[in-house]
Amino acid sequence: MTDGLPAGRAAGGGEPPGGPPPADPAPDAPVPPVGRGGRRRDQAVALGWLVAIWVLLWGDLSWGNLLAGLVIGAAVLLFFPLPPVTFGGRLRPGALLVLAVTFVGELVTASLHVAAVAVRPGFRPRGAIIAVPLRVRTDLNLALTAEVISLVPGTLILDVDRDRGVLYVHVLDVRRPEDLTAGRDRILAVERRIVRAVGSPAEVRQLSLEPVDRRDHP
Known part of the structure; x- marks a missing residue:
């Protein structure tokens, strides 16, 4: 069984009431340059997520798993660099708690x-x-x-x-x-x-x- 995507705007044109919909951000827009501080911050965030995923996959929060996650995460970032994913958001503790719970x-x-x-x-x-x-x-x-x-x-x-x-x-x-x-x-x-x-x-x-x-x- 395969389910398709939700239906989009009906064929035949015409704008919905209230004016045209907001423009969808272009996925291929150029990424603004990131300074050294921004790159270090992004790498720290990426390392933190890699460690969290490592611990979740093992299902055991221990000092050994944390250390192994740090080593493997650092190795992944060093030897398998990915295209830069900049973090331009804002950390919200309340929403983070809701997400975790x-x-x-x-x-x-x-x-x-x-x-x-x-x-x-x-x-x-x-x-x-x-x-x-x-x-x-x-x-x-x-x-x-x-x-x-x-x-x-x-x-x-x-x-x-x-x-x-x-x-x-x-x-x-x-x-x-x-x-x-x-x-x-x-x-x-x-x-x-x-x-x-x-x-x-x-x-x-x-x-x-x-x-x-x-x-x-x-």
């Missing part, structure tokens, strides 16, 4: 659900692939949203369309069409919490926009 809650709930599906005699769950266009199309938001989704049991990132800002996600135990809509809404809710926690004011304003079908409307 909600993530732990979803992690526990999803783990129990997957466990119940696994031990149910004779039950064969159906999966589906859904395409979810994000509202904030920056590399950082795509990466963070994809990582958080992949860490929750029952959802798995299959592909990322960087140019169009679309995540292709496999979801487990789909029984009716409403489950597809619910899965998409959960992913957009993850994006909203991430942007509110670390996004810029302009990115937070983009959350009020409805996702569009970017396959037909680049």
Whole structure:
């Protein structure tokens, strides 16, 4: 079962009431140059996320895991440098706490659900692939949203369309069409919490926009 993207603006033209929609930021806009201090800050943020992901993958918060995460994270940044992903957002402690608490809650709930599906005699769950266009199309938001989704049991990132800002996600135990809509809404809710926690004011304003079908409307 495969679910397509949400329908975009109806064919035939015409602007919606209230004037034209806000312009979608160009994904290929040139990245402003980053100074030495900005590069160090971005590398420190990237190292912190790599360490956090390492600890989450091992599932054990210990000094050994923290040290191993620091060493491996530093090696990844040194020997496998990625294109620069600048952080122009703002850290909001309250929203960060909401993101962390909600993530732990979803992690526990999803783990129990997957466990119940696994031990149910004779039950064969159906999966589906859904395409979810994000509202904030920056590399950082795509990466963070994809990582958080992949860490929750029952959802798995299959592909990322960087140019169009679309995540292709496999979801487990789909029984009716409403489950597809619910899965998409959960992913957009993850994006909203991430942007509110670390996004810029302009990115937070983009959350009020409805996702569009970017396959037909680049």
